[in-house]
Every structure is written in structure tokens, then in C-alpha cells.
Amino acid sequence: MNPETKICQNCKSSFIIEPEDFKFYEKIKVPPPTWCPECQLMRRLIFRNEHNLYRRKEAAEGREIISMFSQDKPVVVFSQDYWLSDKWDQLAYGMNYDFSQPFFEQMKELLGKMPLPALLNINAVNSEYCNYTFSNKNCYLVFGGDFNEDCAYGTFNMYSKDSFDLYWVNKCELCYEDIDSENCYKVFFSTYARDSTESSFLYNCSNVNNSLGCVNLRNKSYCIFNKQYAKEEYRRKLEEFGFGSFRELNGFKERFKEFILKFPRRYAEIVKSVNITGHNVHNTKNCKNCFDVYDNAEDCKNLLIAGWELKDSRNSDHVGHKAELMYEFLGGGRGASRILFSYFCHSSHDIQYSFNCRSSSNLFACIGLRNKSYCILNKQYTKEEYEKLVPKIIEHMNSMPYIDQKGRVYKYGEFFPPELSPFSYNETIAQEYFPLSKDEALAKGYSWKDPEPRNYEITLKTEDLPDHIKDVPDSILNEIIQCAHFGHAMSKCTSVTNNAPRPTR
Numbered sequence: 001m002n003p004e005t006k007i008c009q010n011c012k013s014s015f016i017i018e019p020e021d022f023k024f025y026e027k028i029k030v031p032p033p034t035w036c037p038e039c040q041l042m043r044r045l046i047f048r049n050e051h052n053l054y055r056r057k058e059a060a061e062g063r064e065i066i067s068m069f070s071q072d073k074p075v076v077v078f079s080q081d082y083w084l085s086d087k088w089d090q091l092a093y094g095m096n097y098d099f100s101q102p103f104f105e106q107m108k109e110l111l112g113k114m115p116l117p118a119l120l121n122i123n124a125v126n127s128e129y130c131n132y133t134f135s136n137k138n139c140y141l142v143f144g145g146d147f148n149e150d151c152a153y154g155t156f157n158m159y160s161k162d163s164f165d166l167y168w169v170n171k172c173e174l175c176y177e178d179i180d181s182e183n184c185y186k187v188f189f190s191t192y193a194r195d196s197t198e199s200s201f202l203y204n205c206s207n208v209n210n211s212l213g214c215v216n217l218r219n220k221s222y223c224i225f226n227k228q229y230a231k232e233e234y235r236r237k238l239e240e241f242g243f244g245s246f247r248e249l250n251g252f253k254e255r256f257k258e259f260i261l262k263f264p265r266r267y268a269e270i271v272k273s274v275n276i277t278g279h280n281v282h283n284t285k286n287c288k289n290c291f292d293v294y295d296n297a298e299d300c301k302n303l304l305i306a307g308w309e310l311k312d313s314r315n316s317d318h319v320g321h322k323a324e325l326m327y328e329f330l331g332g333g334r335g336a337s338r339i340l341f342s343y344f345c346h347s348s349h350d351i352q353y354s355f356n357c358r359s360s361s362n363l364f365a366c367i368g369l370r371n372k373s374y375c376i377l378n379k380q381y382t383k384e385e386y387e388k389l390v391p392k393i394i395e396h397m398n399s400m401p402y403i404d405q406k407g408r409v410y411k412y413g414e415f416f417p418p419e420l421s422p423f424s425y426n427e428t429i430a431q432e433y434f435p436l437s438k439d440e441a442l443a444k445g446y447s448w449k450d451p452e453p454r455n456y457e458i459t460l461k462t463e464d465l466p467d468h469i470k471d472v473p474d475s476i477l478n479e480i481i482q483c484a485h486f487g488h489a490m491s492k493c494t495s496v497t498n499n500a501p502r503p504t505r
């Protein structure tokens with residue numbers, strides 16, 4: 001079999017399907033994709049609103065709750081506890097398959113009436129404002145991070161304690177503003193720091209203790225800008241930097257940015273891994289075009305944030321934990337196999353076009369089912385009926401495909417069209433990986449959500465903040481502080497009023 005060059009239906013660029021890809025599609029019995037891997041990723045990410053939370057009335061008991069679905073979204077939302085309870089019947093929303101209308105139209109209808117959980121924040125203790133999270137205690141605004149305690153403002157922080165402002169860290173304590181770091185204690189403003197303590201501004205350092213502003217160091221203590229000092233001298237120098245001052249701290253940040261540029265760095269962070277292309281890959285083998293992939297992933301391609309014994313899977317993200325044969329899948333895994341064109345399913349097998357199903361098997365086009373088998377559009381069938389009906393539906397998806405408002409055609413083998421997402425483009429992490437302006441998003445047929453008005457009265461202006469921490473009174477805890485970006489940053493900046501003036505500096 002030869003490689004084949006195709007034109008992506010979405011971005012119109014060419015992409016290559018390799019012979020090994022064809023073999024994989026054959027194994028899981030799906031046609032080759034019509035969107036390139038990047039566009040496929042973007043299309044999946046449009047279904048993941050990780051960190052835009054809203055107040056909303058839940059549908060079962062009418063209480064006001066925190067939800068990832070804003071009040072204006074045409075979906076039915078239950079509180080997590082109610083959604084997980086036996087007080088309602090998921091099969092009561094079942095639909096007969098209708099061969100007179102396209103498959104995705106029917107899926108849209110089911111999505112509009114099937115209750116969805118307000119958040120995906122499982123086993124949380126006193127951690128109401130977290131999403132895509134598991135077993136967090138006393139955490140606030142943690143997203144995608146599990147097993148943390150007393151942490152806030154983190155994304156993908158795991159097993160960490162007493163730490164703030166983290167991205168992708170593991171087993172850290174009393175840490176602040178760290179990225180891609182592991183096993184650290186009192187480490188601040190650092191990236192790629194491992195097994196280090198009481199240090200700040202480390203870049204690619206391991207087993208570094210009591211050090212400041214260091215790059216590429218291993219097994220060192222009392223270093224500043226990669227220069228060795230005696231213990232006492234180090235302590236004295238440290239005080240001279242005056243990090244209590246915000247201005248001094250920012251000045252140091254700039255100096256360190258310049259300093260990093262003097263050092264060679266790896267072309268990609270590929271550690272203890274063989275036969276890899278991608279970046280930030282650890283303990284993994286035979287994976288192509290994989291990013292942020294950890295711990296015994298094997299024979300995979302086109303993955304983002306995946307691993308933990310994920311095998312033989314492709315074109316998927318946020319997936320792993322002993323899963324295999326996952327394709328065009330987003331969010332979940334945990335002992336899953338053969339889950340295709342689906343999102344947030346786990347502990348299940350042989351599932352297609354489904355959302356938020358668990359401990360189930362042989363589902364097609366189902367939402368929110370638990371411990372179920374042989375269902376289509378949330379309707380129960382016998383094994384024989386199911387096996388007869390699914391091939392007919394696949395045939396129907398090909399003979400009467402869904403065509404979106406931009407003319408993109410969705411036959412069997414495509415993930416859900418972006419129009420079916422319960423979120424607007426800029427609420428999802430698609431906006432982080434593939435940022436678009438409002439006009440660009442609308443031109444591509446994606447929806448957009450303007451920020452909701454907030455009526456907080458600023459009680460402390462940015463310009464009035466004291467420069468030195470010693471001048472900050474405890475009463476600051478009661479203040480509403482103006483954002484330094486005045487609400488105009490592209491990245492979902494918090495605004496306190498809709499008409500905040502643009503910054504002049």
C-alpha cells in the first residue's frame with residue numbers, strides 16, 4: 001500500500017496518509033479521515049470547555065449552581081450529584097433512529113434534551129470551582145488536575161499541595177508559577193525543574209537546591225546565574241535582589257529571560273523514549289507527532305496530553321490510563337478500548353459517537369449512559385437488533401451525510417461537527433491551541449461568546465497597589481483589584497466592567 005496525499009476538507013492544506021495509517025483504519029474498521037490531523041484536533045477541542053465557569057439554574061431542582069454551561073446554552077443541566085444519582089432514567093430520553101434525516105441532526109436533538117452534568121469534577125471536597133478534575137480537596141480554579149490539596153489556579157497539576165499558579169506539574173509542594181515540573185518543594189517561577197528545592201527561576205534543572213536563576217544544572221546548590229557561591233555568600237546575595245518588590249521581581253524576570261537565551265537547549269523534550277517525534281514525551285515508545293505524552297504510551301500517533309499505558313491509539317487527546325484502540329477521541333480512557341468519535345467516556349469498550357458514557361459497551365450515538373449495552377440514541381436494543389441496526393445507520397450516514405453551514409460534509413468517520421458543541425469556540429481550549437479573533441471564528445462557522453457583563457466595583461486600582469509586599473495590609477483580601485490588562489487581553493482576561501478604559505501605557 002502506498003502513501004496517499006489528501007486535501008483537508010477544512011483548511012484545504014494537503015496531508016499524507018501513510019501505509020501504517022491505512023492498516024490502523026482497517027483494524028478499527030473506519031474510513032480514512034477527510035480533515036488533516038491538526039484540524040481534527042481543533043475540531044475535538046471545540047468540545048472541551050475546561051475553565052469558563054458560570055452561574056446557572058440546574059434543571060432538576062432549580063438551584064443556582066456553578067456550571068461550565070452558561071445559562072444561554074440550549075442544553076439541560078443537572079448538578080453533578082443529581083446527575084450521578086439514580087433519581088432519573090437516562091433511557092427515558094431515548095429516540096428511535098430516523099432514516100429520513102441526517103445522523104448528526106438526530107444527535108443534535110438528543111444533545112438538546114439529555115441532561116448533562118454541570119461540571120466534570122469528580123470526588124471533590126470543598127473544591128466547587130474546578131472542572132475536568134478528580135479527587136481534589138480544598139482547591140480553587142484547578143482544571144484538569146487530580147489529587148491535589150490546598151491548591152489554586154492550576155491546570156494539569158497532579159498530586160500537589162499548598163501551591164498556586166501551576167501548569168502541568170506533578171508532586172509539588174509550596175510551589176508557585178511553575179511549568180512542566182516535578183517533585184519540587186518551594187520552587188518558584190521555574191520551567192522543567194525536577195527534584196529540586198528552595199529555588200527560583202530554574203530552567204531545565206534537576207536536583208538543584210537553594211539556587212536562583214539557573215539553566216541546565218544538575219546536582220548543584222547555592223548557585224546564582226549558574227555561578228557557584230558559598231552558602232553564606234549565597235544568602236547575602238539573595239537578600240540584595242529585594243524580591244519583596246514587584247518591580248525588582250519583574251526586572252529579574254526579564255534578566256532571566258535574556259540569560260536563558262545564552263544556553264543550548266534540547267530540540268525537544270524527549271526523555272527515556274524511543275522512536276518518537278513530538279515534544280514533551282517521557283517513557284514512551286513508537287509514537288509519532290505526540291505532544292505532552294507520558295508513561296508507557298506505545299504505538300500511537302497524533303496525540304495531545306495522553307499516555308499512562310495508552311496503546312495503539314491515534315488522533316486523540318486527553319486520553320489514557322490503560323486504554324487502547326482509541327481514535328478521534330477526547331477526554332477519558334481508564335481501561336477503555338475501541339472508543340471512536342466520542343468524548344469523555346471511560347471504563348467502556350466498543351463505543352462510537354457517544355458522550356459522557358461510563359462502564360458501558362456497544363453504544364452508538366448515546367449520551368450520559370452508565371452500565372448499559374446495546375443502545376442507540378439512548379434507546380435499548382437486544383444484541384441482535386443492535387448488530388443489525390448499526391451497519392444500516394453507518395450506511396445511512398454515508399448516503400445522507402450532514403452538511404454544515406460552511407459546506408463541510410460529515411459522513412461516517414468524522415467526529416461531531418463543531419456546530420454540535422454545547423460551547424462557543426472561545427470558551428474552549430481550541431482557542432488556546434488555535435487562537436482566532438471573533439471575526440475569524442465566525443467566518444469559519446464557529447460560534448463565539450462575548451464576555452458576560454460583570455458589575456464588580458473596583459476598590460483598588462492597579463496603579464495604587466503597593467510595590468513592596470511589606471507595604472501590603474491584610475485588608476487587601478477584601479479589595480476588588482483592577483486587572484492590569486484592564487480586561488483587554490486576548491486570553492479571556494477578567495474584566496470588572498464592560499466599559500473599562502484601554503490602558504494608555
Ligand SMILES: [Zn+2]
Pocket residue numbers: 008009010011012013035036037038039040
Ligand atoms: Zn486541515
